[in-house]
Amino acid sequence: MxxxxxxxxxxxxxxxxxxxxxxxxxxxxxxQSTVVEDEDNNTVKSTNSYFELELKRGVQNPLNKEIPLTLYITPKIDSPKTQILWNIPSTFGVDIKHSEFVDLNKDQTYSFSIDVKPERTGSYGISVNVISWQFDTNLTNTVSSTITLSKSLIVQPVDPEFTLISLLLLLAFLLVSGIGIYLLVKISKKLLIKLKIWLTPPV
Known part of the structure; x- marks a missing residue:
């Protein structure tokens, strides 16, 4: 029994x-998320049943070393209360250009941008979590990317656009400097002539 x-x-x-x-x-x-990385376009895409996320790294600013990052979100659900959380290492300064909570509609694509400014050489992971706060559960997806910096705090490998912009800035600086020197010489000559006349005693 x-x-x-x-x-x-x-x-x-x-x-x-x-x-x-x-x-x-x-x-x-x-x-489960499907992740696709496109190194040529500096993008990483992560897709699951709730969100399609694409993180794109823009061209670094040669003047202040800031790196623009843009997150593209295409929700597969209506998400009136969506939280965007960036996970940035403390070795970066961060300028977030959007609200933490946003209202997203299904199948529409939205873009959200931040600027990060490196302060130390090395290789760092940057990720962003997108969370849909529902009545009885939270639906989320994450996308991440790695940024490698040289001793000069320049993103590696160097983007061709960064090299081109740096050369254009250098040429512009040389051009402005050349014009400034030319004008300074012309003005100096005129001032010297006037000064010579002023110092010459009358006959």
Whole structure:
């Protein structure tokens, strides 16, 4: 009799526990993200059942070393209360150009930008979490990228656009300097002539 009760109890436990495990695996499959990195365009895309996220690194500013980052969000659900959380290492200064909570509509693409300013050489991971706050649960997706900096705090490998902008700035500086020197020489000559006339005693 005891043996029969034990078998019955085991069967009951298996019946109730099995759907729980099946449900857990099903949820895990739904929330799994697909990540695609495009090194040529400096973008990383992460897609799951809730959000399609694309993180793009813009061209570094040669003057102040700031690096623009743009997050493109295409929600696959209506998300009236969406939180955007950036995870930035402390070795960067950060200028966030958007609100932390935003209202997003399904299948529309939104862009949100920040500027980061490196303060130390090295390789650093930057990520951003997008969280949809629902009535009974939170739906989320994450995208991340790595930034490598030289001793001069320049992003590696160097973007061709960065090199071009640096050369244009150098040429502009040389041009302005040349014009300034030319004008200074012309003005100095005129002043010297006037000064010479002023110092010459009348005959």
């Amino acid at each position: 005891k043996m029969l009760k034990t078998i019955t109890l085991l069967i009951t436990i298996i019946i109730f526990v099995s759907p729980v495990y099946a449900q857990e695996f099903e949820i895990e499959d739904v929330t």
